[in-house]
Amino acid sequence: MTVAAFFDIDGTIYREGLITEVFKKMVTHEIIGQEHWTEDVKYAYTAWDRRVGEYDDYLQRMIEIFKKATVGISSEHIDFIAKKVIEQKGERVYQFTRREIEMHKAAGHKIIAISGSPDALVKYMAEKYQFDDWRGTIYHTDEKGIYTGEITPMWDSVSKQKAMLELRDKYSLDLSECYSYGDTNGDLTMFKNTGHPNAINPTKELLENIQADPALMERIRVVVERKNVIYNIDIHHLNLL
DSSP states (O other): BBBBEEEEOOOTTTTSOOOHHHHHHHHHTTTTTIIIIIIIIHHHHHHHHSSSHHHHHHHHHHHHHHHHHTTTBHHHHHHHHHHHHHHHHHTTTHHHHHHHHHHHHHHTTTEEEEEEEHHHHHHHHHHTTTTTTTEEEEEEOOTTBBBEEEOOSSSSSSHHHHHHHHHHHHHHHGGGGOOEEEGGGGGHHHHHSEEEEEESSSHHHHHHHHTTTTTHHHHHHHEEEETTTTEEGEEEEEEOO
């Protein structure tokens, strides 16, 4: 029997959103103008950072801006920046998920990333942590390797479930024995399809959906990491304010 652990990246492994770091470097390397940061990205990021916006909305906004900003740009430029971001920021991860990755490796489990981040970022993050496989949002290019603005998403529940089922068939996985790790509503189907789901620093919306599913509540582990403390949360006695 083959067992796998499925990991979201942004907010689950990495402590923020990797796509924000890509934007900063795109501006620094003059691939896009400063206005993309000051007029678009900074607003979306600041709204979430000040807790006047929802995390899911922030990520969705960032994805839309990234799609717009990369049209007409060579994939070679983005690949170079993605590699640099992981080289420089790839260690900025949660203690809990780092330990879980090592635990699964020691147990001989497959380690798989399913992330809404651009595929170039997911690729290099997966390589850094020696994942067995990965899936990310595909930003399509033309025959010259130029981004067209067309994408195949991997941030929503439907896309993540499809990817998980394809990976199940590829590796002959018993999903009832598999693990999943995520933090937003996009990870909900990963939780529902695996026997050992783990919500890491979950959003309020995700917690509400978990509490609405008695079967999921019985097997999920909810973990919150703040500073150097990791908390196990009893979902049955959690009152959301």
